[in-house]
Amino acid sequence: MKLLYASAILTLIALGLMVWSLFQPTPLPVMVAMSVGQGLGTAAFAAYGYVVVRDILRLRREKRDAE
Amino acid sequence: MPTDPLIMLSLGLAVAAALVLLWFLLWRPKLTRVTKVALLFGIGVLPIGTATTGNYVGFEATKARSFCGSCHVMTPYSNDSGDLKSTTLAARHARNAMFGEENCYACHADYGMFGTIKTKLGGLRHIYLYVTEYRNTPLEEARETIHIRKPFKNSTCMHCHSTQNPDWNAVKEHASLVERVRDGSVSCASEGCHGPAHPFSKRPFGGAP
Numbered sequence: 001m002k003l004l005y006a007s008a009i010l011t012l013i014a015l016g017l018m019v020w021s022l023f024q025p026t027p028l029p030v031m032v033a034m035s036v037g038q039g040l041g042t043a044a045f046a047a048y049g050y051v052v053v054r055d056i057l058r059l060r061r062e063k064r065d066a067e
Numbered sequence: 068m069p070t071d072p073l074i075m076l077s078l079g080l081a082v083a084a085a086l087v088l089l090w091f092l093l094w095r096p097k098l099t100r101v102t103k104v105a106l107l108f109g110i111g112v113l114p115i116g117t118a119t120t121g122n123y124v125g126f127e128a129t130k131a132r133s134f135c136g137s138c139h140v141m142t143p144y145s146n147d148s149g150d151l152k153s154t155t156l157a158a159r160h161a162r163n164a165m166f167g168e169e170n171c172y173a174c175h176a177d178y179g180m181f182g183t184i185k186t187k188l189g190g191l192r193h194i195y196l197y198v199t200e201y202r203n204t205p206l207e208e209a210r211e212t213i214h215i216r217k218p219f220k221n222s223t224c225m226h227c228h229s230t231q232n233p234d235w236n237a238v239k240e241h242a243s244l245v246e247r248v249r250d251g252s253v254s255c256a257s258e259g260c261h262g263p264a265h266p267f268s269k270r271p272f273g274g275a276p
Contacts, residue, residue, distance in 0.1 A: 001098065004106070008088045011110045015081045018114075018121045022074050025128035026137040027194050034125060041114050048110045052103055 007047040014041035077120035084113035129190060130172040132161070138197050140209040144265050145171070156256060156264040165227070174264070178226050189216075210267050219264070221248055224255045 017037030021029040087109030096102050128134055136145025147153050148161040148170055161170040177185040201209060228235060230249055236242050240260070247253040256262035 004098070005092060007110055008091050008106070011114055012085060012088050015085055015114060015117060018117050019078065019081050021125055021128075022077055022121060025125065025131070025134060027134065027197075030125045030128060030134075031191075031194065033121060038118050041118060045111050045114070048106060051098075052107075055098060055103075 001051075003047050004051050007044040007051070010040050010044035010047070014038070014044060071124065073120050073124055077117050077124060080113045080116040080120065084109050084117065087113070126187075129187070130169045132168050132171050135171040138193075138201075139206060140197070140201050140204060140213055143206065143210065143267060147266055153266070155266055156261050174223060176223075178223065218251075219254060219256050221251050221253075221255050225249070228255075 014037045017029075017040070018033045021033035021037070023029075087105055090096075091102070091106060091109065132145050132148055135141050144157070147155055148157045150158055151162070153159075157170060157174070160166045160174060161168075163170075166173045172186075175186070176182060177189075179185070201213065204212070225248075230236070230241070230245055236245065241248070244253050248255060254260070254262065256264045
């Protein structure tokens with residue numbers, strides 16, 4: 001769950017950086033949004049995917065053991 | 068406040084994602100199927116939508132004259148383009164509805180197959196040089212030291228002025244130089260023809276601005 005909270009916080013930071021470039025479309029915000037912002041967003045989504053897949057595998061294993 | 072529909076869409080998606088994430092962080096629900104699906108939207112679908120629309124808006128923003136002029140060394144060029152009284156080549160093109168606020172990009176972009184990519188890479192190089200070398204350069208010094216990297220290609224002008232139009236060829240200077248204009252040995256933007264394009268680019272190429 002901790003990884004998922006970290007993922008949510010990372011996504012919020014990424015969204016903030018992307019929104020900054022919408023309000024101030026100058027070189028620094030645009031470049032930061034397209035590099036750091038999207039990098040953080042991708043990392044957060046990867047973390048989410050890892051947690052969800054691990055949880056699904058755990059549930060399957062528990063179901064199999066119960067049978 | 069931005070009014071572009073795409074910016075509003077991007078903002079809407081970001082706000083929706085933020086609401087889902089705040090719900091998750093503040094309420095701390097159990098990791099049920101509903102939570103997973105909500106987070107799929109909050110961490111995946113909605114932010115990807117924000118990034119996609121934001122990228123498009125960002126790439127469009129890089130074409131604007133205000134974007135080029137936001138680095139102080141480009142301010143005089145940008146101001147000249149926006150000056151309704153200026154008679155420079157850049158300013159006259161800026162007053163053309165085909166170019167308008169995107170006149171820097173329209174004339175300095177590459178138009179080949181990979182033109183957009185080459186132009187964006189060139190832009191990254193500009194930003195790198197600005198941050199590492201020219202950020203604190205006084206404007207007067209920048210005018211003397213900053214110059215175009217390669218000679219301005221006639222093919223950029225010929226993107227619109229094809230040199231095939233009878234009206235264009237009716238100008239006797241054009242008719243006598245048409246082959247040299249096409250092969251690039253005479254620049255459209257040279258002094259005596261249509262140049263200098265900017266009031267600060269009066270020296271020959273390689274000499275300075």
